[in-house]
Amino acid sequence: MSAVSPLLASASPETVRLAIDTVRTLAMDAVQAAESGHPGTPMALAPLAYALYATHLRHDPAAPAWVDRDRFVLSVGHASMLLYGSLHLAGYDLPLEEIRNFRQWESLTPGHPEVHHTKGVETTTGPLGQGIANAVGFAVAEASLAATFNRPGHQIVDHYTYFIAGDGCLMEGISHEAASFAGHMKLGKLIGFFDDNGITIDGSTALTCSDDAAQRFAAYGWQVLQVDDVNDLAAIDAAIAEAKADTERPTLIITKTHIGFGSPNRQDSAKAHGEPLGKDEIALTKAAYGWPSTEPFFVPADALAHWREAAAQRAATHTEWKHTWQAYEAAHPELAREFERRMKGELPPQLEQAFPVFDAKSGAVASRAASGAVINAIAGVVPELLGGSADLTGSNLTNVKGAQPFSAAQRDGRNFHFGIREHAMGAIMNGMGLHGGVIPYGGTFLVFSDYMRPAIRLAALMGVQAIYVFTHDSIGLGEDGPTHQPIEHLAALRCIPNLLVLRPADADEVS
Secondary structure, X not given: OOOOOHHHOOOOHHHHHHHHHHHHHHHHHHHHHHOOOOOHHHHHHHHHHHHHHHHHOOOOOOOOOOOOOOEEEEOOHHHHHHHHHHHXXXXXXXXXXXXXXXXXXOOOOOOOOOOOOOOOOOOOOOOOOHHHHHHHHHHHHHHHHHHHHOEOOEOOOOOOEEEEEXXXXXXXXXXXXXXXXXXXXXXOOEEEEEEEOOEEOOEEHHXXXXXXXXXXXXXXXXXXXXXOOOOOHHHHHXXXXXXXXXXXXXXXXXXXXXXXXXXXXXXXXXXXXXXXXXXXXXXXXXXXXXXXXXXXXXXXXXXXXXHHHHHHHHHHHHHHHHHHHHHHHHHOHHHHHHHHHHHHOOOOHHHOOOOOOOOHHHOOOOHHHHHHHHHHHHHOOOOOEEEEEOOOHHHHOOOOOOOOEOOOOOOOOOEEEOOOOHHHHHHHXXXXXXXXXXXXXXXXXXXXXXXXXXXXXXXXXXOOOOEEEEEOOOHHHHHHOHHHOOOOHHHHHHOOOOOOOOOOOOHXXXX
């Protein structure tokens, strides 16, 4: 194994290896105890998780909601034990007993990570590809807030968004939509890792896919880097440094891994993907690691101490930020109060009086015209309201008049041109909402809610404050033909738990 990051140069290679293998063995043991789950990917990616949580992420286990922390998204949500093991070892509020209860009812360790349920989890992932788009949304929110609130010498918003995606994430169409948007917007503080292990549940990825991921993302406008062996921590360090050096492009780091790493009979096979290794194979694998115990869920004291020491060093970045914040408060008190209000999710008190009134004197006002009027009325008092549409601005009437578009050159723009990417639009909005400090909205025709339904469903599951503006729900669509007539869509949306669906009858109900 190559040398570790300079931050942890004092640690011996043996201690580092033990710290990484602890993530692997916890994953094996948890999946075995649950008699279901996905051990192979956590076993493969353990060095990357260690590199991120121990040496690169700005995070504080004692303050998981710190506003300027780096965000990490595990798009391959089935590899949840990678995240849970890292959070436990780093000192988040996730006791070992919760690891033992992996995938059990009411545990903090469900089969796929759930935001607001487990501290340190940034978003709910499971449907593959959603996490990539969520990460894009996090990066968008960071860029918007930085442009709005940072001042020379006072960088209170300055963090990165990382994600890990697998073959399945890249196969899903949403990955194309989101990556294309991110490249065009030059989101240079977005850093993704592609877990290139060549295995899916059915077997080799060669059964279904012959894409060149490097050329694909380069075509989107991303910087593409390669790490030939995920166990090479120095190579991971160098790749992250190179990613951060390129401020004009998001970065994809293609990382070669071996699913089920170290398993004598399961490594690099589909058998290591979505089922327990079995007690005998676990014993063989631990022996291959030189593991010091046969006891399940064994955490070596040296490994735990090393993880906690590393986490304490990363938490020092929070202490540094507090000093930055104090200086900002002193220099820009009004901006500081506004930033705090927005990050707390508090709405301005003058909002209630901002809504326009439509009555008989207003005459006949089309509901989408009323919607546009409402958006512009409240935009004046709710500056965190950001959004647009999927290439239907003039039809949805989602434009804030007088505002600039959000772009690579105009990060504080409020009007979003999501392009013809309804699915990604919904999932990017989820990331923006989860980040905090902004309230995203997005518009399209009601019939195209089908394209973004998975993201809407996840928003409802997560309690994301996102606003969907659906227009063109009318008998007047007849000339467009049946493809553009939303017949079942209203009922389909109302079937989604926790989703508030309003179908205003007139302009007054819109407001």
